[in-house]
Amino acid sequence: MSFNSGFRRGGRGGFARARPFSSAKQSMKPDTQKHPLGPLLHTFLQKDIGNFSPDDLSATNIANCELVASYNWLDEKSPTILVPGKPPRWTPLASPQRLPQDSGPYFRDPNAARFPSYPMEPVIQSTFAEDPDFAASDVDIFACGSTLGNLLRFVRGIEKPFRFNVEVIGSTVFLVRKEDDPRETIPDVRGFGHTFPEAYTTWEEDVKKSETHQRVVQYDLGGYRFLIRFECDGYLGPSVGSRSTANRASVPLTVDDDFLQAFDANSLGMVPAGPADRLNVRRGGFKVDQQSAFDLKTRSGKWGRDIDMQDIYPLLWLKQIPNFIIAYHDGNGLFQDIRVQDVKDDVRVWEADNQDSIRRLVGLLEKIVDIAKKDKSCLLDIYSPSIDRLEIRKQYGEGSHALPQLLRWKWEGATDDTVDSIDDGEKSETNKTHSDVTATKSGGGVYLAYDSDDEKDMNYTACSDVCGYCGRCMY
Structure with a gap:
C-alpha cells in the first residue's frame, strides 16, 4: 500500500465517518x-466517577471560545x-447524481499517519505561526x-475501550x-462518507492538494x-444563501513586501x-x-429514520461547531434529502441537559491533571479496557514525548536567547530525530534548522513567516 492510498486526492481526508458516540462496531x-x-498508578471505576464533581460547580458551561489556529495537510x-x-467549501450539486460507494483504506488519524514521529507538532507549529x-x-x-x-463517553457510561498518552509540558x-499503529486504517469502510463530501464540497484554488483541514x-x-x-469537514461559504453574511467572510492572509521581492510569484509557498x-x-x-464551520454525516434514508442527534451533539459541543449537515441517500448513492442546519x-440545550455528565468529565480531568503533575516522569498512559474501568499508568519503558525537545522548550516559555545558550551537545542528545538546531525567531516565530556551522553565518534577512526561504523551516 502506497503512503497516499490512505488519503483521497482532492477528497475529504484520511479517515472514515465513524459514529463518534456510538458503542456499536467500536x-x-x-x-x-x-x-x-x-506500572499501574491509579484505577477509577464507574461507581467512583459518579461521585466526581469539579471544585467550581458553576463553571460547567463552555465559555470564551475562540479559534486559535488551523492548518491543512497537503498531498x-x-x-x-x-x-x-x-x-x-460547501458546493452542493445543482441536481442529485448517484454516487459510488467508498472504497479503499482510510487512516484513523491523519496527523499520526502523516507525521508519526510527533503527531502533535503540526498543531503547535500552526499555533505559534499564527501567534508567535x-x-x-x-x-x-x-x-x-x-x-x-x-x-466524555466514559463518564456517560458508553462502551468503547480506549488508550491515550499524557504528558506535562510547562503548565x-x-x-x-x-x-x-500510526497508519492504522478503518476496517470494512462502507457507505458514502467520503464520496459524498468529495462531490458536495470543494478544495478551493488557494488550498489545492489538501487532504484534511x-x-x-x-x-x-x-x-x-x-x-x-479536531478535523473540520467544511465551511459554509458566500454562495450559501442567507448564510452569506459579512461576519462569516474569510480573511485573506497577506505576504509582506520583503518576501515578495525575494521571490517571484510562482515560487511563493514552495518548500523543497x-x-x-x-x-x-x-x-x-x-x-x-x-x-462558518460544519460537521457532516451521511445516512441511509430508505428506512425512514432520522439520525439520532444525541450521538452527534456531544462531539459538536466538544468542537464548538455550530453547523451540521446530514445527507440521506436511497441506499444506492442517490442523495435527495440534504439538510443544512x-x-x-x-x-x-444538550449542554444544559447533560450537566451531570459534564461535571463528572471535569471531575475526572481534575484527577488526571493532579496525578500527572505529581508524577516526576511527566509521562503517563490512560487506559480504559471496559465501560467500568479506567487506569492511569506510567508509560512503558522510556515512554514517548508529544513534542521534540526544542518545541517543548518553546512551549515552556524559553526565549530564543535561552535556547541559543543551550549546549549543542544537549540539543543533539535531546532532539535526536532532528538535525542540530539553533533557534532564532524569524518574523512569525519560526525556528530554522542548520546542518553545519557555516550555515549559521548565512544571512536570512529575507525570511518571512514560515516562508521556506532556506528550505529548512521546521519549528
Missing part, C-alpha cells in the same frame, strides 16, 4: 501486546502543512476531539491520541483553559521536499471563522 480493545502497559512526498489553510507570542502558560489542558471524546497537561479552538470549562484540535522526520510549514489559505441552540 469495541475492539487497544493492543497491549504490541504496546505493553506500564506531498514529505510531511507538509499549510497555515492557516482552509476547509473545503501565544500564551502557552495559560493553557491547562491540550486535547483533541478523540481523547476528550473518549473521556499544560497534553492528552495525546494513541493508535495501535485541522482546527484549534480555545475555551474555558470547569475552571480550566482548553486547547482542542525534506526528510520524513521534518515538518514543512507553508503559508497559505484563509482564516475561516468558526461560525444551524444547531447552536440545540447544542446549548
